[in-house]
Every structure is written in C-alpha cells, then in structure tokens.
Amino acid sequence: MTALWNEIPRHGKWLTALLLLVFIAAPLVVDRYLLSVLVLVLYFAYLGQAWNLLMGFAGQLSLGHALYLGLGAYTATTLWLLFGIGPWIGVFVAIAVAAAAGLIVGWLGWRFGVEGVYFALLTIAFAEFTRIGFDHLGLTGASGGLFLPVSPTAHDWWNLNGGVHLFYYVALILAIAATLLAAWLRQSPLGYRWLAVREDPEAAQAVGINVFRVRMIAMLISAGMTAVGGVFYGFYYRNLFPSQIFDISRSIELILGPIIGGLGTIFGPIVGAIILTPVGESLTTFMQSSGLNVPGAKSIFYGIILMIIISLRPSGVWPWLAKHLRLDRPKS
Amino acid sequence: MSGLLSVNGVNKRFRGLAAVSDVSFEVQPGEIFAVIGPNGAGKTTLFNMIAGAMVADSGTIHFDGRPIDGLRADEIAQRGIGRTFQIVKPFPALSVEENVVIGALLHTATIDEARMVARDILQQLDLSAKRNQIAASLTLPDRKRLEVARALATKPKLLLLDEVMAGLRPTETDRIVAILKDLNRTGLTILLIEHVMRAVTALASRILVLQHGAVIAEGTPETVLRERAVIESYLGVEEL
Numbered sequence: 001m002t003a004l005w006n007e008i009p010r011h012g013k014w015l016t017a018l019l020l021l022v023f024i025a026a027p028l029v030v031d032r033y034l035l036s037v038l039v040l041v042l043y044f045a046y047l048g049q050a051w052n053l054l055m056g057f058a059g060q061l062s063l064g065h066a067l068y069l070g071l072g073a074y075t076a077t078t079l080w081l082l083f084g085i086g087p088w089i090g091v092f093v094a095i096a097v098a099a100a101a102g103l104i105v106g107w108l109g110w111r112f113g114v115e116g117v118y119f120a121l122l123t124i125a126f127a128e129f130t131r132i133g134f135d136h137l138g139l140t141g142a143s144g145g146l147f148l149p150v151s152p153t154a155h156d157w158w159n160l161n162g163g164v165h166l167f168y169y170v171a172l173i174l175a176i177a178a179t180l181l182a183a184w185l186r187q188s189p190l191g192y193r194w195l196a197v198r199e200d201p202e203a204a205q206a207v208g209i210n211v212f213r214v215r216m217i218a219m220l221i222s223a224g225m226t227a228v229g230g231v232f233y234g235f236y237y238r239n240l241f242p243s244q245i246f247d248i249s250r251s252i253e254l255i256l257g258p259i260i261g262g263l264g265t266i267f268g269p270i271v272g273a274i275i276l277t278p279v280g281e282s283l284t285t286f287m288q289s290s291g292l293n294v295p296g297a298k299s300i301f302y303g304i305i306l307m308i309i310i311s312l313r314p315s316g317v318w319p320w321l322a323k324h325l326r327l328d329r330p331k332s
Numbered sequence: 333m334s335g336l337l338s339v340n341g342v343n344k345r346f347r348g349l350a351a352v353s354d355v356s357f358e359v360q361p362g363e364i365f366a367v368i369g370p371n372g373a374g375k376t377t378l379f380n381m382i383a384g385a386m387v388a389d390s391g392t393i394h395f396d397g398r399p400i401d402g403l404r405a406d407e408i409a410q411r412g413i414g415r416t417f418q419i420v421k422p423f424p425a426l427s428v429e430e431n432v433v434i435g436a437l438l439h440t441a442t443i444d445e446a447r448m449v450a451r452d453i454l455q456q457l458d459l460s461a462k463r464n465q466i467a468a469s470l471t472l473p474d475r476k477r478l479e480v481a482r483a484l485a486t487k488p489k490l491l492l493l494d495e496v497m498a499g500l501r502p503t504e505t506d507r508i509v510a511i512l513k514d515l516n517r518t519g520l521t522i523l524l525i526e527h528v529m530r531a532v533t534a535l536a537s538r539i540l541v542l543q544h545g546a547v548i549a550e551g552t553p554e555t556v557l558r559e560r561a562v563i564e565s566y567l568g569v570e571e572l
C-alpha cells in the first residue's frame with residue numbers, strides 16, 4: 001500500500017488529499033439535496049469499482065450485476081426484519097449469498113465455454129430468473145415489496161437507520177475502501193493474471209495461468225462487493241421491490257461510470273460516477289419539474305452520453321485526464 | 333522412454349483431414365530438436381498437442397517421465413514446458429515488461445521478484461530499451477522476441493518455438509540463433525519448428541521431417557537433409 005502511494009507523483013498526492021478533504025467536509029457545506037446526490041456519486045463509484053474488477057481487469061462482461069445487488073439487499077434486510085440480525089453482521093451473509101450466486105453463474109459460463117456476449121446474456125438471464133423468483137417469494141413480501149420502518153429522527157448507525165449524513169459517510173468509506181482494494185489488487189500477482197486473461201486467455205494459459213480459476217476469483221470478489229452495495233441500497237431506501245432491484249436498468253446504470261471513466265483503471269469508476277450521477281440527477285429533477293416525465297428518457301439520455309464520450313475518448317475520461325494532469329504512472 | 337519428451341503414436345484429425353498421423357519421437361534432455369516440413373504438414377498441430385492447447389485423438393505424450401496428454405495447457409506450463417505461438421499472442425495493452433512479468437509469476441511469489449526475472453530476460457533478448465512500450469506497438473520481429481521472452485520467463489525445462497525466425501532479416505536470425513545457443517548451453521532443451529534452414533542447420537542436433545501429417549525422415553541434419561524425400565518436399569521452398 002505504501003509503495004502504491006509512493007508511486008503517485010507529488011502533485012497527485014496533493015490532489016488526492018484535496019479530493020478526500022472535499023468529500024470529508026462536503027456535508028458541512030452542502031444542503032441535504034446535494035448531499036443525497038453525493039451519496040449516489042459515492043454509491044456508484046463503489047459499485048463501479050466492484051464491476052470494474054470483473055470487466056476492466058478480468059475482461060468478463062456482466063450485464064447482470066443487479067443479481068448480486070438484489071441478493072445482498074434482500075439478504076441483509078430480511079435478516080434484520082425477521083431475525084433482528086443487524087446489517088453489520090448481515091452484510092457478511094449477504095456477501096456469502098451473492099458470492100455463491102456469482103460462482104454458479106461463473107461456473108456455468110466458463111466451465112462450458114460460454115464466452116463474450118453469450119456470457120453477458122447468461123448474466124442477464126440469471127438476474128431475470130431471480131427477479132421472477134423473488135416476485136413470488138412470500139418471505140420477502142413477493143412483488144408487493146419489502147419495507148423497513150422509517151423513523152426520520154433516528155441516529156442508529158448500528159442498525160443503519162438515520163439521516164443522509166450517516167449514509168454519506170458509510171458510502172464514502174465504502175468508495176475509498178473499494179478504490180484501495182482495486183489499486184492493491186491491480187498490482188498484485190492476481191491483478192497481473194487478470195490482465196493476462198483479459199488480454200489473451202490462450203496466451204495466459206500457456207504461461208501457466210488457470211484461466212477458469214482466475215475468472216472465478218474475480219467473480220467472487222466482484223459479486224461479494226456488489227452485495228455490500230446492495231445492503232447499503234436496502235437500508236438507505238428502506239424499500240425493496242424485485243422489479244426494481246433486480247431490473248436490468250440497475251445492472252446498466254452501475255456499469256456506465258467505469259465505462260465512461262475508463263475500464264480497467266483505478267480512478268475511472270470514480271471519475272465516471274462524478275460525471276454521470278449529477279447529470280442524471282439534474283435530468284430527473286428537470287423532467288419532474290417540467291412535467292416531461294417520459295418513461296425511458298433517462299436511459300436514452302445515458303445512451304447518448306455514453307456514445308458521445310466513447311467516440312471522443314474511447315478508453316474513457318480518466319486516462320485522458322490523467323495525461324493532462326501528468327498523473328500517469330511514472331515509468332521506473 | 334528415457335527422453336525428456338516422448339511422443340508416441342500421436343494422431344489428430346480435423347474432420348476428414350489427418351493433420352498429424354501416428355507421429356512418434358523423443359527429445360533428449362539438453363538437445364535442440366527441430367521439426368521441419370512444408371506448410372500444412374501438421375507441425376503447429378503437433379506443438380499444440382504437446383502444449384495441451386489441443387487434445388490428441390490417440391497416442392501418448394510423456395514429459396519428464398510422466399504422461400501429460402489430457403492435461404490443460406496451464407498444467408503443462410507448470411510442469412515445465414514453455415511455448416511460443418506462430419501467430420504471436422502478446423498481451424497487447426500491457427507493456428513489454430508486464431508481458432514478461434506475467435510469465436515470470438509462474439515461479440515467483442511477488443511482482444518485484446518477477447520484475448527482476450523479467451528484466452534479466454529482456455536484457456538477454458535485446459528488449460530492455462523497449463520494456464516500457466506497449467506490446468501492441470512492437471514490430472513483428474520484436475513481437476517474436478517477446479514471445480520467446482515471455483515463455484522463457486516461466487523457467488521451462490523444454491521450450492517449444494514455433495517459427496520464431498519467420499520474417500526476420502538474416503542478421504536478426506543470427507542473433508536469435510546465438511541467443512538460443514546460449515540458452516541451450518545453460519541446460520535448456522529446445523524443440524523448434526522452423527522454415528529458415530539456416531537456423532535449423534546452425535542449431536539442431538536432430539531433425540524430424542513431417543509431410544501431410546506423417547514423419548518422412550528423422551535423424552541428424554547431415555543425414556536427413558540428404559534424403560531424397562526431404563529434398564523433394566522442400567524443392568523450391570527453401571535453399572538448403
């Protein structure tokens with residue numbers, strides 16, 4: 001970790017420190033609405049990191065991460081509602097459940113040579129089937145939804161029940177932790193093996209890399225991390241509907257940040273979330289206030305942004321930004 | 333079965349086509365063994381079966397006294413067989429050094445250690461100056477050298493080289509020949525497929541000639557290259 005920090009050029013350290021300070025101090029200056037937008041920025045930065053491990057590093061496209069998000073959310077909220085098990089313990093069960101689901105998806109795909117687009121379709125199918133399953137699961141309220149009690153004045157961090165400030169700092173810690181984890185993994189032997197498998201699976205095998213195992217580890221970590229995001233979602237919004245949490249739009253919105261920011265980079269998911277989330281939120285506000293609330297308009301809008309940015313900066317905003325800020329890795 | 337590698341009655345068919353038929357040979361530890369033959373003779377297919385990239389229809393392959401047929405390519409690499417690809421397969425978006433570091437990770441525990449190994453090998457293959465370049469930006473001769481470097485980084489006992497001299501200028505060929513001789517002197521056994529006869533005669537202690545998937549000659553360069561069948565199959569292909 002210290003080696004990683006030392007690799008950042010001097011002004012990069014200052015910029016990182018400044019950015020951290022801004023995020024830590026933000027709740028002191030911004031209003032509640034803006035703070036709720038920042039919560040989403042951090043939430044998407046976090047999920048972007050999780051997804052980027054699988055896609056950006058290991059090269060496997062999942063369009064079904066809503067599966068792990070939803071399983072995480074439902075597991076922890078159900079444990080709390082039915083058994084009184086708090087989210088700080090429930091989160092570990094949530095991670096285990098989602099990781100197990102990830103392993104099933106990965107095993108079915110990669111054991112049987114389902115690659116590329118077909119693998120992506122498989123991930124969508126799993127999320128959809130699970131949605132249908134939860135639509136009929138009485139234990140969690142089926143399609144009618146699951147609700148956690150809302151008490152506006154609560155300050156109960158142990159049960160993740162409180163105001164936007166609480167969730168802001170939880171999201172901030174999650175985003176920072178995920179970024180550190182991604183940076184650490186990137187320069188570990190495992191990270192190098194992921195890149196090799198992403199670049200050329202056959203050549204990776206020829207240097208002794210077990211492609212299947214390496215992909216499964218990526219899936220395990222990515223799904224587990226996404227489940228933590230799901231726990232956050234469940235306790236933050238305090239209501240869950242299978243048709244929302246398992247929806248493909250959940251899967252899509254969490255991958256846009258890393259794509260726009262820069263696949264396979266450490267800061268891409270953060271930059272992507274910082275760019276995309278406020279734009280998306282202003283659009284929602286604008287559509288609501290102007291009465292132009294056309295269903296699907298947001299998706300089309302995201303699609304357009306994605307096309308523009310990808311045609312201008314095919315490898316994402318962060319590599320370009322890093323070059324201009326002279327923050328690219330110094331070649332030793 | 334005293335050899336480092338012994339191939340026994342190996343067959344591979346692609347639909348109707350017999351790409352490799354009933355091929356047997358042994359590579360002794362410490363030698364440089366060449367496989368030659370015209371285009372489509374089945375040389376790469378034979379390599380792919382040894383390296384585990386393809387499964388033989390029948391026959392057995394032993395390495396270091398143990399059967400390796402049926403193992404996955406990564407298991408075979410772990411046993412100590414390194415290979416290059418005729419159609420080069422670098423990790424394109426990664427730097428030259430990172431490419432070789434990944435090879436070295438097979439037997440090192442940390443990136444720092446792997447980097448040390450990689451730098452030595454890059455030095456040996458005259459790629460040091462280009463170590464920070466992205467692999468995709470290399471010229472073909474450099475990519476071929478990178479293939480060799482990455483395979484060497486796995487510290488193989490047996491190195492399979494599939495036409496690493498193709499497309500090189502004679503001076504570059506001579507350089508690679510010298511490098512391979514050096515490596516061989518330090519104990520590395522080499523099995524190479526090569527069209528460039530200048531390299532084959534300079535390196536190989538024994539030669540196997542394939543044609544239409546079958547062995548048509550085997551022996552020392554002096555005897556094999558004098559055989560009628562070999563000369564005929566090569567007529568007009570390469571100067572001897």
Ligand SMILES: Nc1ncnc2c1ncn2[C@@H]1O[C@H](COP(=O)(O)OP(=O)(O)OP(=O)(O)O)[C@@H](O)[C@H]1O
Pocket residue numbers: 346349351369370371372373374375376377378418
């Ligand atoms: N994956 C494959 N599927 C079908 N046919 C194949 C496959 N690989 C090779 N072949 C065929 O098998 C035969 C042997 O091919 P191979 O690549 O082993 O020849 P080679 O001796 O390496 O030739 P070259 O000198 O051109 O590299 C050829 O007729 C080729 O078309």
Ligand SMILES: [Mg+2]
Pocket residue numbers: 375376377418
């Ligand atoms: Mg060939």
